[in-house]
Amino acid sequence: MNSENELITHARMMYDRGWMAGTSGNLSIRSPEGIRITPSGRDKGTLRTGDLLLVRERGETGHILPVRPSAELSLHQAIYRNRAGAGAVYHVHTVESNILSEWATSGKLCLPLLEMLKGFGWKPEDPDPVLPVFSNHPDVGAIAREVDQLLSRESGFRLPGFLIRLHGLTVWGNSPEEAFKHVELFDFIFRYMLQSRFLSSR
Template identity: 40%
Template sequence: MSAIAQHDPRPLLVAHARSFYERGWMWGTAGNLSARLPDNSFWITASGCAKGELTPEQFVQMSLEGKLLTQTAAKPSAETSIHQAVYRLFPDATACYHVHTVSANLASRLTAAEQIRLPAIEMLKGLGIWEANPTVHLALFSNHLQVSEIGAEMLARFGQKPPQIPACLIRDHGVTVWGRSQDEAKNRIEAMEFIFQYTVAAKSIDLPLI
């Protein structure tokens, strides 16, 4: 527990959740945020909590193996397996953010493939792409009622071939990003949302995504 006392990530998670809620990205109880601790456990939003009204007490601490480490009646988010997959796959990730936006859901409908090409726009720099006119694809996963199946597919696919960018999209569900800090994860969520809005708008006027 000493690591928690030294650095509790929950207050910043609460602030970011409120910011996303106010922008319509985490309405109601949708979405979830997590942050990893030095001992590789992580705090994640508890199930069924309104994201615009979160408190630090509405998080549960989990091990990478899926063991609940806090003594509480609260249940972990149904999407905990997605966060587990990210932290198992990417050792430098200390934050994982998953939100539900209209533009992300619409973008996920633009292809039946397992990836979607992103427009070569300036905002890709926010995802670590510093190239002129890059060809960048975002991994796209099918949605499953049992979210553990999504986490398993992430482990299988990314375990064989790492993604180009620190993000993935679940069809008709939402986007997940990860970062080396909570602020980096927040910036990447914002970058992805801009890219989704651009992609959907470009599609509506048949603008080529070159």
């Protein structure tokens, strides 16, 4: 299966899990020609081969209006610019990521030291994992600039993702398969955090 068809399969799976409801979320892959991204306003459960829009380096699309690339394209571009190894970026709106985004302090959410973290390449000798949480500025470009700043100056181990407050989860991976795995790992960790807090408060 090629990368575009893999992405479309993942879009359908994530739509079925309620992570891309109401045309929300957007997915992209890096190709030699540029970024291929889901179009704005499309139901993610019914994407087909050829639906992805090509956005070349300078921003022009390979398609004719009124089909537009996702309004959150700039988030994807900020990641690809700063992560040479990123081959796919997935952005989803899950209930759990929205709730947990409100638990952050000073723009950071500390994650519990679950075995699942090893799926991100985290090792026990690495610093405790912290997920950045950005403000949900009305201008997506302003969020993308903050993402750009953070990713360009970091060093050491960093989780391949971030939250936007009351908005959703964005991850990247070296392939669509890895990006999908990262969404699933974060989802598991978020559900653990929610359920453990709920149980301890009873």
